[in-house]
Amino acid sequence: MNERLATDAAAAAAQDCSCAPTAAERDSLWGRTITRRSAFALGALGVVALAAFGVSSGVSAAYADSYPSWDDVQRAKNNEAAKAAEVTRIESLIQSLTQNVAETEAAAKTASDEFFAAQQEYFAAITEAESLQAQADEQAKIADESARRAGQVAAQLYRSGGDDTALELFFSGSGANADELLSRLGTMEKFLEYNQSIFDKAASSRNAAQSLSDQAQVARDERDRLQRIAEQKMEAAQQAAEAARIALDEQTANLDTMKAQLAALTDTTTQTVAGYQAGVAAREAEERARREREAAEAAANGGGNGGGGGTAGSGGWVRPHGGARSSSYGPRTPMCGPQGCSSSYHYGADLANGCGAAIYAANSGTVDYAGANGGYGNYVRIQHGGGVGTGYAHIRPGGIIVRQGQWVNSGQVIAYAGDTGRSFGCHLHFEVYINGGYTNPVRFMEERGVYV
Secondary structure, three states, rough: HHHHHHHHHHHHHHHHHOOOOOOOHHHHHHOOOOOOOHHOOOOOOOHHHOOOOOOHHHHHOOOOOOOOHHHHHHHHHOOOOHHHHHHHHHHHHHHHHHHHHHHHHHHHHHHHHHHHHHHHHHHHHHHHHHHHHHHHHHHHHHHHHHHHHHHHHHHHHHHOOOOOOOHHHHHHOOOOOOHHHHHHHHHHHHHHHHHHHHHHHHHHHHHHHHHHHHHHHHHHHHHHHHHHHHHHHHHHHHHHHHHHHHHHHHHHHHHHHHHHHHHHHHHHOOOOOOHHHHHHHHHHHHHHHHHHHHHHHHHHOOOOOOOOOOEEEEEEEEEEEOEEEEEOOOOOOOOOEOOOOOOOOEEEEEOOOOOOOEOOOOOEEEEEEEOOOOHOOEEEEEEEOOEEEEEEEEEEEEOOOOOOEEOOOOOOOOEEEEOOOOOOOOOOEEEEEEEEEEHHHHHHHOOOOOOO
């Protein structure tokens, strides 16, 4: 059912704006399911792919080395030479972990900024192509109307089949009065001039329509080229974001333990290795409990269809966030701040329900992006099938709780609202896409019985 609704929406939008790519192009860009295996086929998790973003080969040293165990630390503590070597080893691993996180996060930021820039350039190209086509259509309409009016005038003049009847009637009774004759001749001249001007306007408008149509076609070709670039940048950004996440997870899993091991080796007091080990275990237990609480909260607030997001509509569509709409779709006056300026055209709708409020999948689908996205801050994109997708922006740091390639249900919690990117207060920036291009999310959702 959802697939059919999405397909119908995509077809309708394509017919309305003539901005959708061909079926072949659509299949090449959106017809595939992106899996973790395919996303990292280029080796983004390895050193070679990361080098494209300036990450050096040395940062993978932490992965190549085995981490010291507490037994290693206990043995080294009883031997000065072994202790010094173990201290050097642990310090090197800590430095490598820290460096790896910093470099992969910097690479992810660079890639996300490139993705955002390419995406916005593609959106601007859609607007340009639509504007040119609208101007061409308007000129064609003017040309058709002018030609119709000119034809009516000609028909009025020559409705008698081209003989002189109309002219005879026009000049009848004027022969005895020279002034009246001259007046009627002048009227006839003006009448013919007027008719000529209508023909000229029709010809001019027709030429303008053709020129604008040609420009619109060029703009559509450029739009499609930029769309392919944006999709490539998105995949590169996702790969870089995943590499940064893995590096951070690696650091999180090992850094505290190694710091405690280092402290145990350099401690000259009577505190035992077991004491340091117990401290690490306690912190890990606390972290596990926190994650379990968040998972339980997410499940309670919308783990299934129609959960939590608010109004449920037709075809499984639900409101993606609580709160009022703080900004709608369309042209707006840009706002500026330390993080930069907002755009002059708002491609989505803003829903404000407070910092940390849950964000829900507007419908079931597959997450094809989860990570940073330049001015959008932390961002999630879901593909629902049939070329229909949704985007969720300005998510708080650490607030994305889904992964690329993951299936999510309608109404499932996918993230938590924040203020990242070019944002001016915690909110959800919600977008709807048809074949990758933006569309009015307010109208799209209203047509499905959901009010945002």
